[in-house]
Amino acid sequence: MRVILHIDFNSYFATVEQQANPRLRGKPIGITGGDRMKRTVLGAASVEAKRFGVKTGMQIWEAQKLCPQIILVSGDSDKYSETTKRFLTILKDYSPYLEVFSIDEAFLEMPSPVIPTKVGIYIDNYLYGSQIKSGMTKKRIASSLEDSFPAMTKNIALEIKRRIKSEIGEYITCSIGISYNKLMAKLAGSLQKLDGLVVIPDQETAIKVLDKIALDDICGIGSRIKKRLNNLGIFDFKTLRKAPLKALLASFKSYGQTLYNMARGIDYSPVVPFYEKEEVKSIGHRHTIDHDTDNLLEIKQILLKLTELIARKLRAKKLTAKTIHCWYREVDFESNGMQQTILWTSDGLEIFNAAWKIFNQIWSGEKIRMIGVSISNLKSQTPQNLSFLVEVKKREIITKALDQINNKYGEFTLQRGILLGSSSIWRQPNPFLSDRRFKI
DNA sequence: TCTGGGGTCCTAGGACCC
DNA sequence: TCTGGGGTCCTAGGACCC
Numbered sequence: 001m002r003v004i005l006h007i008d009f010n011s012y013f014a015t016v017e018q019q020a021n022p023r024l025r026g027k028p029i030g031i032t033g034g035d036r037m038k039r040t041v042l043g044a045a046s047v048e049a050k051r052f053g054v055k056t057g058m059q060i061w062e063a064q065k066l067c068p069q070i071i072l073v074s075g076d077s078d079k080y081s082e083t084t085k086r087f088l089t090i091l092k093d094y095s096p097y098l099e100v101f102s103i104d105e106a107f108l109e110m111p112s113p114v115i116p117t118k119v120g121i122y123i124d125n126y127l128y129g130s131q132i133k134s135g136m137t138k139k140r141i142a143s144s145l146e147d148s149f150p151a152m153t154k155n156i157a158l159e160i161k162r163r164i165k166s167e168i169g170e171y172i173t174c175s176i177g178i179s180y181n182k183l184m185a186k187l188a189g190s191l192q193k194l195d196g197l198v199v200i201p202d203q204e205t206a207i208k209v210l211d212k213i214a215l216d217d218i219c220g221i222g223s224r225i226k227k228r229l230n231n232l233g234i235f236d237f238k239t240l241r242k243a244p245l246k247a248l249l250a251s252f253k254s255y256g257q258t259l260y261n262m263a264r265g266i267d268y269s270p271v272v273p274f275y276e277k278e279e280v281k282s283i284g285h286r287h288t289i290d291h292d293t294d295n296l297l298e299i300k301q302i303l304l305k306l307t308e309l310i311a312r313k314l315r316a317k318k319l320t321a322k323t324i325h326c327w328y329r330e331v332d333f334e335s336n337g338m339q340q341t342i343l344w345t346s347d348g349l350e351i352f353n354a355a356w357k358i359f360n361q362i363w364s365g366e367k368i369r370m371i372g373v374s375i376s377n378l379k380s381q382t383p384q385n386l387s388f389l390v391e392v393k394k395r396e397i398i399t400k401a402l403d404q405i406n407n408k409y410g411e412f413t414l415q416r417g418i419l420l421g422s423s424s425i426w427r428q429p430n431p432f433l434s435d436r437r438f439k440i
Numbered sequence: 441t442c443t444g445g446g447g448t449c450c451t452a453g454g455a456c457c458c
Numbered sequence: 459t460c461t462g463g464g465g466t467c468c469t470a471g472g473a474c475c476c
Contacts (some may be wrong), residue, residue, distance in 0.1 A: 041444045076451090103476075254451090286446085449473085
């Protein structure tokens, strides 16, 4: 039997901020995206804020209405990834099968205990075997280990919690779910928020749990799938379990099988260790403008910033890209986009040119509220085979210098001339540098 | 005062090559 | 004379996650 832990941090960004700044502790705080615009939403809310009904994803004005004393804190993604690295280091001590699921979530699969020794067995540095008594046959020991494995894992979970508190900070808490597959482990973890620890030991229990929750409480059923299930007369897992596989396949194609399995607590997906995960597959940025606009210059400036950010990330990862996708959202939330394949590049201007071309092809002059660019088809940078061209070489040198300065002094310290004077929609990491702009 | 931002995966159809 | 099938690349769009 597999034993999998799902570790999920509670109000992650908010607790990290409270850990870092004692004055925020015990207070309702909300984490914003940095630029506090009309249309921004909260990236996280502290427990104290949640008591007022404030939720992640809520608009700022809405949160303020529910909780006027809420303290808004600008998010600091570097700080969060730094903390993430630290807790992953702790988790790695318990099993090499560690999958990083998101910035504040991970799966940990315990190696199966199969070779009992005299006192138990060591897996990494953890001793399993407190239940083993003298006089037990080898076979009995093995089966007792098998039986008590989830219970032992519970002890590991408690230890992980203790270590996170002592090594990262007492304000950082997580919920841990333990089960026999990823789906159920994640579900278990979600059942008890705030320092929770829930075990769903077997399929029998899983089905009991499933019968008590809503369809979209499970990872993999969102609002759309839920609606489509409702249209089929399915409102809970009990009914879903009765639906014939054939019918589900007819409605949902291959996803029908997944839904069929979900209702039965079945999930075969493997824990993919971080060292086996492939590199990123796409890099994108989008921006919702705080008003609806059809001003071409404004749109162009935003697109330039977005593409510049993408190109810098690309170069930081030493990648080049081939496919550019540009899309926008109309006032009524209809979106419209197109993608295009170009020659391998990591140059911001080239990405911009492609995106700009696409935009002009698809845009028919209506007002828009959001614009985004994303690049995919990534591969690692090969030694510059075009650098014999003077123009290419020149641009490379300029780009490299730009990156170095921006990395050191903050985003958009140096930027393209057309961006000067554009609205202050992007935050400056360091406010003292906001007036240090050089035209190039 | 309607609804942010960064990702992943899947399907399906068309073009093109051998 | 118009015709099979596999493989790959490309594009559009939908759905999900945190």
